Amino acid sequence: MWRVGLAVCLAWPAHAVEFSLPGAALSVQIESPGDSVRLPRGRWQDGMEVTATEGAIRRTIYTVENPALTTLQLVTPLREQLLEAGYTEVFSCADAACGGFDFRFQLDLLPAPDMYVDLGNFRYVLLENPDSTSRLVGLLASASSTTGYVHVTEVADTDAFELTSPAQTVPEPVRLPPEGLVANLIETGHVVLTDLDFATGSADLGPGPFASLNTLAAWLREETEARIVLVGHTDSVGSLEANAALSRRRATSVLERLVNELGARPEQVQADGAGALSPVSSNLTAEGRSANRRVEVVLLSL
Amino acid sequence: MRSLEQRPLFMLRENEDALDDMLADRRYEQVDPVTLYIAETADLTAELKIIDAMPSWPPLAVQLELWKAGGIGPARVAVMNRVTTRQMSLLGRSGDAPAGTVFVALHDDVAMVHALEVSAEFRRDGVGRRLMHGAANWASVMGASWITLAVTRANEAANGLYQALGMDQAARYHYRRAPERFS
Incomplete structure (x- = not known):
C-alpha cells in the first residue's frame, strides 16, 4: 500500500507509552503533526455528532494471524498496559452495544485493506491520561476469519513535538507519492x-x-x-x-x-x-x- | 401531485406491514417488489481472465449499447456518471463478442452492483456470473468487504444467479401506488 508521505519529519516522543501486543505485528503506522480525529465518548445515538479532538495524531494497526482470538482478547493486553501506565478508561463497548454501523463510521480509522472492521464483531476502548504525551488513546479491535486487527489512535499536543524540517533530516520516504x-x-x-x-x-x-x-x-x-x-x-x-x-x-x-x-x-x-x-x-x-x-x-x- | 397527473407512491420496508395493509385495503397496488442481496466480497471473488470482465471507466460505446438494448438508457447512465465515489464498469464477453456489462460503485466498505445486463443472445453462457466475479474482484482490490445489489423479484433469471452465487437476501421492499381514482 502507498502511504501518505509526511511534509515534515515527525518523531513521536520517546517517552510516550510503548505498546506491545504478544504475537502481533505492527502493520501500518501513520503520524500526522496536526490533525483532528473523532474518538466517541459514548454509544452512538441518532443525530449525535462526535466532537473531533485536535492535536498530533498517530494511528497504528497491529495484526495477529490468529483467527481464534476474540476482540476482548485482542484489546486486553494494550488496555492493561495503559491502565498500568496511569490511564483511566473513559468508555468501552462492543459492536451492537456501541451502536453498530453508525458508531463504526464515526471512527476515523485507517482504511481497508490495512484495517478490517467486522460490523458485528468489534470492540472499542477509549482511555485518557492528561499527564502522558499520548493524552487520549482509542483502541478498536476486530477480526476477520483469519486475522485479528487492533487499530490504535493516539492524540498528543502538537507542541510536544520538535518538528524538524526535511532539509535537516533525510527521512526514508514512507512511500513514493503516486503521481497521475x-x-x-x-x-x-x-x-x-x-x-x-x-x-x-x-x-x-x-x-x-x-x-x-x-x-x-x-x-x-x-x-x-x-x-x-x-x-x-x-x-x-x-x-x-x-x-x-x-x-x-x-x-x-x-x-x-x-x-x-x-x-x-x-x-x-x-x-x-x-x-x-x-x-x-x-x-x-x-x-x-x-x-x-x-x-x-x-x-x-x- | 394528482394535479400533475402523478399517483402517490409509497415505499414499504419489511417492518411496515401495518401501513402496507392499510394501503392494500385502500386498493393501492403493489409495484416492483425488490430484494437486496449481499455477500462478503471475499466469498464472491474468483480467478478470472481479466478480459472476461474488463474494467473501463467511463464505459465504452459497446457497453452503452448493451445497456440500451436492455432498457438502461442515457438517463440511467447519467446517474452512474454522477456517482462521486469510486466507480467502475465491466465489459463481459462470450468468446470474441461483447456480451454483457455491469456497473459497480463504492460506498465506504460496501460495493454496490447496478445494471447487470447480459445481451439476450448470450444468456445462460455464464456471462452474468463472470461479471459478478469481476465486480467482486474489483471490490476486493478497492478494499470493500461487502458486495450488494438490489433486484426486482420479477427478474427470475437474476434472482437465480444471485442465489446460485450464494448471496444472502438482506432485505426486501416494495412500493404501493394509489389506484387511478379514489373510491
Missing part, C-alpha cells in the same frame, strides 16, 4: 497507458522512453506486493484470431519492457489480450484506430 497514472490506478483499479506507440499489425513497442512505463515501474519496484495485469487491445483491422494474438503480444512487449529494462519483478506483472473486443473509439478513422491500439493496466492486488 499510479494515483488513478490505485483509485480506480484501472488505467490506460496513453503514451505507448504500436504500428498497425505490429506488436513491437517503440523505443521510448515512455513516461507511463517509467512511473509504473518505479511504483512496482516500491510496492513489491502490487500485482497488475497488462491488457492489450487492437483496432478491428484483421481477423479475430490474429487480433487476439496480437493484443496479447503487445501486452507482453510492455511486460518485457517493465521487467527486463525497468526493474519490475516478473511475479508482479501478467499480460493478456482482448483483441478488438473493447474499442475506445471508432474503427472507421485513423485516429480512432490508433486510440484503439492500446495497453491498459488493471490492478489485481495491492
Whole structure:
C-alpha cells in the first residue's frame, strides 16, 4: 500500500507509552503533526455528532494471524498496559452495544485493506491520561476469519513535538507519492497507458522512453506486493484470431519492457489480450484506430 | 401531485406491514417488489481472465449499447456518471463478442452492483456470473468487504444467479401506488 508521505519529519516522543501486543505485528503506522480525529465518548445515538479532538495524531494497526482470538482478547493486553501506565478508561463497548454501523463510521480509522472492521464483531476502548504525551488513546479491535486487527489512535499536543524540517533530516520516504497514472490506478483499479506507440499489425513497442512505463515501474519496484495485469487491445483491422494474438503480444512487449529494462519483478506483472473486443473509439478513422491500439493496466492486488 | 397527473407512491420496508395493509385495503397496488442481496466480497471473488470482465471507466460505446438494448438508457447512465465515489464498469464477453456489462460503485466498505445486463443472445453462457466475479474482484482490490445489489423479484433469471452465487437476501421492499381514482 502507498502511504501518505509526511511534509515534515515527525518523531513521536520517546517517552510516550510503548505498546506491545504478544504475537502481533505492527502493520501500518501513520503520524500526522496536526490533525483532528473523532474518538466517541459514548454509544452512538441518532443525530449525535462526535466532537473531533485536535492535536498530533498517530494511528497504528497491529495484526495477529490468529483467527481464534476474540476482540476482548485482542484489546486486553494494550488496555492493561495503559491502565498500568496511569490511564483511566473513559468508555468501552462492543459492536451492537456501541451502536453498530453508525458508531463504526464515526471512527476515523485507517482504511481497508490495512484495517478490517467486522460490523458485528468489534470492540472499542477509549482511555485518557492528561499527564502522558499520548493524552487520549482509542483502541478498536476486530477480526476477520483469519486475522485479528487492533487499530490504535493516539492524540498528543502538537507542541510536544520538535518538528524538524526535511532539509535537516533525510527521512526514508514512507512511500513514493503516486503521481497521475499510479494515483488513478490505485483509485480506480484501472488505467490506460496513453503514451505507448504500436504500428498497425505490429506488436513491437517503440523505443521510448515512455513516461507511463517509467512511473509504473518505479511504483512496482516500491510496492513489491502490487500485482497488475497488462491488457492489450487492437483496432478491428484483421481477423479475430490474429487480433487476439496480437493484443496479447503487445501486452507482453510492455511486460518485457517493465521487467527486463525497468526493474519490475516478473511475479508482479501478467499480460493478456482482448483483441478488438473493447474499442475506445471508432474503427472507421485513423485516429480512432490508433486510440484503439492500446495497453491498459488493471490492478489485481495491492 | 394528482394535479400533475402523478399517483402517490409509497415505499414499504419489511417492518411496515401495518401501513402496507392499510394501503392494500385502500386498493393501492403493489409495484416492483425488490430484494437486496449481499455477500462478503471475499466469498464472491474468483480467478478470472481479466478480459472476461474488463474494467473501463467511463464505459465504452459497446457497453452503452448493451445497456440500451436492455432498457438502461442515457438517463440511467447519467446517474452512474454522477456517482462521486469510486466507480467502475465491466465489459463481459462470450468468446470474441461483447456480451454483457455491469456497473459497480463504492460506498465506504460496501460495493454496490447496478445494471447487470447480459445481451439476450448470450444468456445462460455464464456471462452474468463472470461479471459478478469481476465486480467482486474489483471490490476486493478497492478494499470493500461487502458486495450488494438490489433486484426486482420479477427478474427470475437474476434472482437465480444471485442465489446460485450464494448471496444472502438482506432485505426486501416494495412500493404501493394509489389506484387511478379514489373510491
